[in-house]
Amino acid sequence: MTPILELDGITKRFPGVLANDRISLSLEEGEIHALLGENGAGKTTLMNILYGLYHPDEGTIRIRGEVAHIRSSSDAIRAGIGMVHQHFMLIPVFTVTENVMLGDETTKFGGILDRESTASRIREISSAYKLEIDPGARVSTLPVGVQQRVEIIKLLYREASILIFDEPTSVLTPQEADQLFGIMRSLAKSGKSIIFITHKLREVLEVADRITVIRQGQVIGTTTPQDADMGKLASMMVGRDVVLEIEKAKARPAEVTLRVKNLKVLSDRNALAVNGVSFELSGGEVLGVAGVQGNGQTELVEALTGLRRPVDGSIELLGTDITHATPRQITELGTAHIPEDRQRDGLVLSYPVTDNLVLNTYYVRPFAARAVLQRDAILDHATELVEAFDIRAPSPLVDVSTLSGGNQQKVIVARELSRPIKLLVAAQPTRGLDVGSIEYIHTRVIEKRDEGVAVLLVSTELDEIMQLSDRIAVMYRGQIVDIVAIEDATKERIGLLMAGIHPGDAGA
Amino acid sequence: MTNAEGTTKKAGKSAVGIFFEEVSRSSLIVPVLAIFSGLLLGGVIVGLSSENVYTMWAVSPIQAIGNGLKAAWESYVTLFSGAFGSPAKMIAAIQGGDGLEIRRAFNPIFESLVKSTPYIFGGLAVALGFRSGLFNIGVEGQIFMGGIFSVWVGYTFTGLPAIIHLPLAFLAGALGGALWGFIPGLLKAKTGGHEVINTIMMNYIAFRLTDWLLREPMKRPGSTNPISPIIEDSARLPQFFQDPIRFHLGFFIALAVAALVYWFLFKTKWGFDLRTVGANPRAARYAGMNIVKSTIVAMSLSGALAGMAGANELLGVNHHLSQTFSPGYGFDSIALALLGRNHPLGVVLSALLFGTLRNGAMRMQAAAGIPIDIISVMQALILAFIAAPAIVRTIYRLKEPKKAEAGVHVRGWGGS
Numbered sequence: 006m007t008p009i010l011e012l013d014g015i016t017k018r019f020p021g022v023l024a025n026d027r028i029s030l031s032l033e034e035g036e037i038h039a040l041l042g043e044n045g046a047g048k049t050t051l052m053n054i055l056y057g058l059y060h061p062d063e064g065t066i067r068i069r070g071e072v073a074h075i076r077s078s079s080d081a082i083r084a085g086i087g088m089v090h091q092h093f094m095l096i097p098v099f100t101v102t103e104n105v106m107l108g109d110e111t112t113k114f115g116g117i118l119d120r121e122s123t124a125s126r127i128r129e130i131s132s133a134y135k136l137e138i139d140p141g142a143r144v145s146t147l148p149v150g151v152q153q154r155v156e157i158i159k160l161l162y163r164e165a166s167i168l169i170f171d172e173p174t175s176v177l178t179p180q181e182a183d184q185l186f187g188i189m190r191s192l193a194k195s196g197k198s199i200i201f202i203t204h205k206l207r208e209v210l211e212v213a214d215r216i217t218v219i220r221q222g223q224v225i226g227t228t229t230p231q232d233a234d235m236g237k238l239a240s241m242m243v244g245r246d247v248v249l250e251i252e253k254a255k256a257r258p259a260e261v262t263l264r265v266k267n268l269k270v271l272s273d274r275n276a277l278a279v280n281g282v283s284f285e286l287s288g289g290e291v292l293g294v295a296g297v298q299g300n301g302q303t304e305l306v307e308a309l310t311g312l313r314r315p316v317d318g319s320i321e322l323l324g325t326d327i328t329h330a331t332p333r334q335i336t337e338l339g340t341a342h343i344p345e346d347r348q349r350d351g352l353v354l355s356y357p358v359t360d361n362l363v364l365n366t367y368y369v370r371p372f373a374a375r376a377v378l379q380r381d382a383i384l385d386h387a388t389e390l391v392e393a394f395d396i397r398a399p400s401p402l403v404d405v406s407t408l409s410g411g412n413q414q415k416v417i418v419a420r421e422l423s424r425p426i427k428l429l430v431a432a433q434p435t436r437g438l439d440v441g442s443i444e445y446i447h448t449r450v451i452e453k454r455d456e457g458v459a460v461l462l463v464s465t466e467l468d469e470i471m472q473l474s475d476r477i478a479v480m481y482r483g484q485i486v487d488i489v490a491i492e493d494a495t496k497e498r499i500g501l502l503m504a505g506i507h508p509g510d511a512g513a
Numbered sequence: 514m515t516n517a518e519g520t521t522k523k524a525g526k527s528a529v530g531i532f533f534e535e536v537s538r539s540s541l542i543v544p545v546l547a548i549f550s551g552l553l554l555g556g557v558i559v560g561l562s563s564e565n566v567y568t569m570w571a572v573s574p575i576q577a578i579g580n581g582l583k584a585a586w587e588s589y590v591t592l593f594s595g596a597f598g599s600p601a602k603m604i605a606a607i608q609g610g611d612g613l614e615i616r617r618a619f620n621p622i623f624e625s626l627v628k629s630t631p632y633i634f635g636g637l638a639v640a641l642g643f644r645s646g647l648f649n650i651g652v653e654g655q656i657f658m659g660g661i662f663s664v665w666v667g668y669t670f671t672g673l674p675a676i677i678h679l680p681l682a683f684l685a686g687a688l689g690g691a692l693w694g695f696i697p698g699l700l701k702a703k704t705g706g707h708e709v710i711n712t713i714m715m716n717y718i719a720f721r722l723t724d725w726l727l728r729e730p731m732k733r734p735g736s737t738n739p740i741s742p743i744i745e746d747s748a749r750l751p752q753f754f755q756d757p758i759r760f761h762l763g764f765f766i767a768l769a770v771a772a773l774v775y776w777f778l779f780k781t782k783w784g785f786d787l788r789t790v791g792a793n794p795r796a797a798r799y800a801g802m803n804i805v806k807s808t809i810v811a812m813s814l815s816g817a818l819a820g821m822a823g824a825n826e827l828l829g830v831n832h833h834l835s836q837t838f839s840p841g842y843g844f845d846s847i848a849l850a851l852l853g854r855n856h857p858l859g860v861v862l863s864a865l866l867f868g869t870l871r872n873g874a875m876r877m878q879a880a881a882g883i884p885i886d887i888i889s890v891m892q893a894l895i896l897a898f899i900a901a902p903a904i905v906r907t908i909y910r911l912k913e914p915k916k917a918e919a920g921v922h923v924r925g926w927g928g929s
Contacts, residue, residue, distance in 0.1 A: 312798060333801025344799060353793045364789070365800040368782045376781045 595876025629868025651712025653843025690820015698812025
């Protein structure tokens with residue numbers, strides 16, 4: 006049988022970069038074909054070519070055996086290609102129906118929007134693929150996982166037969182991701198063909214029929230979940246053997262570094278986001294804070310680092326009360342903070358690497374003498390850290406915006422971990438990063454723990470929490486449901502706690 | 514392999530092509546081409562507004578177009594000789610040996626510098642605000658406040674030596690402007706009141722305050738006009754030549770202040786604070802910077818620079834306060850700060866351009882009867898090209914810059 010889609014020798018050059026180097030790929034009807042590669046490997050470029058946003062320098066695209074010239078996204082849609090973008094293309098204040106109609110409005114009486122016929126079509130599609138979507142719901146009120154399903158419905162409504170999912174799980178909770186995989190399987194079963202772009206090994210093994218690994222713009226190989234395992238895929242992706250499990254000795258907790266008592270913090274909407282949280286954290290241990298995104302972790306971290314004022318309770322760092330301290334005071338007491346959103350909070354993108362590496366120490370010696378910045382000292386410092394932390398930058402003087410996500414994160418990690426610190430607050434330290442960078446950052450965090458630093462690790466990636474933590478605190482609706490020692494923690498137990506279910510309650 | 518391909522590709526191009534490509538990547542090319550396009554389009558407008566074109570059109574369209582081109586050419590010749598002086602006159606004057614004639618011949622170029630000076634101060638004020646993430650539209654009002662404060666010190670204190678009186682009057686001007694920047698800065702920092710709105714309002718207050726002061730407390734005794742008394746000689750910025758050349762010390766003060774602003778913004782930790790808050794306020798907060806303080810300091814300093822523009826004009830040129838001493842320096846400053854990419858050196862260069870154009874246009878108006886407003890049209894055109902670098906890049910087929918460095922350094926209305 007002819008594959009529904011064939012890419013043959015696709016090459017795309019950008020100034021100084023060969024983004025796609027003679028990539029060939031075939032997609033069978035009803036297949037889930039994973040495209041696996043690190044950030045910057047060329048996956049997204051390839052899909053943008055397929056979707057008509059870029060034009061290949063060489064190579065041909067065939068759809069059902071016929072050569073297709075895709076010059077724009079409307080050509081792609083006409084050819085039956087649809088894409089679920091990493092960042093949703095939805096209008097929040099519109100209803101599901103209105104979003105689905107957008108750009109392809111059905112009308113009656115020559116101009117009146119016919120919402121009802123669209124809505125009933127949505128209902129049909131929704132029930133056929135078990136998407137469970139209410140066409141009348143306003144998009145802004147829907148959880149992220151459901152918004153993604155609205156994106157899928159948009160494609161199905163336009164009768165796309167080739168669906169491209171670009172890093173679809175990066176915004177989802179583990180449960181939502183599982184639901185998505187169910188939907189992808191049922192789509193494939195009914196004859197839709199799916200390209201699944203990701204850098205997450207576990208997901209690929211779970212859902213894909215075939216896996217093609219791309220590295221530096223080239224196809225490294227195609228395999229199947231039956232013939233591959235995580236280790237093999239990771240080394241194909243990175244080009245060397247990768248340590249997936251961090252080896253670490255047992256923690257040797259010292260004295261208590263951070264003491265949080267009955268902390269209450271408001272969210273931006275003045276809701277009680279952190280509602281009476283208490284815990285103690287000792288030097289030399291990692292306390293993981295697990296939980297589905299939006300259960301107060303962000304506000305907790307902001308309160309601990311002085312960015313948000315608690316309304317009640319107390320925070321004590323090495324015997325000093327820091328409940329109402331400023332971020333600078335807290336930093337000067339020896340706190341390092343890897344913020345959740347690195348581009349928004351952790352970096353000044355228009356600044357060079359040098360200045361970002363002294364973003365919170367620029368005002369003290371040796372970087373400033375009286376009020377004058379010491380450019381030589383700042384440059385030496387940067388050169389040293391670029392080397393020590395393996396930051397891939399052509400020069401420390403290039404703007405940090407030109408670096409890849411992994412290297413941007415390394416800039417933050419280098420800045421925060423190169424200071425003498427007592428407490429490390431790391432929020433989503435590896436979100437969106439490739440395997441190599443994740444491995445690197447995990448190793449550095451454990452190194453700091455072994456040096457006696459108290460580490461608070463906030464992450465929505467359960468794997469990460471399980472790997473690095475010595476104790477796990479699970480947050481649900483602003484409270485810590487339970488704190489579990491790593492020896493007693495299983496994925497199931499933590500998963501239940503994340504949903505707010507206390508295993509003890511069920512038994513009693 | 515990628516590299517090898519890149520080299521061959523480059524070798525295939527002509528040397529000129531490579532040069533043009535290199536230049537087009539530098540940040541200077543867009544402003545330069547914008548100025549060029551603005552002058553070109555301005556010429557078209559001069560041509561189109563020339564009456565000869567229309568009277569001739571019925572007879573011979575080609576002749577009419579020729580007339581238009583001639584009108585545009587002639588007005589540019591008057592513009593530039595008005596701005597820089599005429600070489601023939603200079604030579605003749607030197608040969609003649611008469612001091613007054615020589616000064617007259619060389620006056621245009623000095624007058625261009627005199628006109629540029631307030632633009633340097635004003636442009637620095639706007640640029641410092643932009644760098645700190647603040648859009649100071651209140652420069653015009655701050656110029657008036659600077660004028661009021663400096664003139665008051667200038668005529669009230671008598672008998673002081675110039676070495677004390679002049680700096681005192683000049684700094685009083687800076688203080689007046691700083692006060693007018695401090696208020697919207699405080700409102701922004703403490704209440705979130707948007708500085709664009711508040712500085713516009715502060716402008717009106719400054720204008721009406723000037724009107725009232727000139728009618729009542731600061732009115733020149735015995736005059737029927739709303740003008741202030743003349744300042745003491747000891748408060749005047751010294752002029753370097755005799756009449757009619759008005760070139761004075763203010764120009765060099767402006768250059769020194771520009772260097773100081775550069776040092777402050779890029780070489781000190783305080784400047785690092787301001788620029789970081791301007792570039793990414795959330796990261797600035799994360800890094801422990803005090804956003805409230807930074808906002809207030811930035812607006813006050815911006816106002817102080819604007820106030821210096823007012824002091825410079827009144828202590829250096831006018832020597833008394835009137836309602837019309839600024840022909841909109843403050844508003845033009847916004848445009849020229851953008852043209853100069855909010856960099857002190859860029860500001861000095863574009864201030865020289867604006868001052869020269871304005872001076873040339875005044876003489877063009879006198880000599881060729883072309884209204885001075887044509888300069889406003891040209892400035893607007895240049896600015897439009899600056900604000901939309903995409904247009905310039907399309908017209909001249911330039912490559913996209915690597916990142917969004919061409920963007921305006923100010924946050925949107927919603928974001929703050």
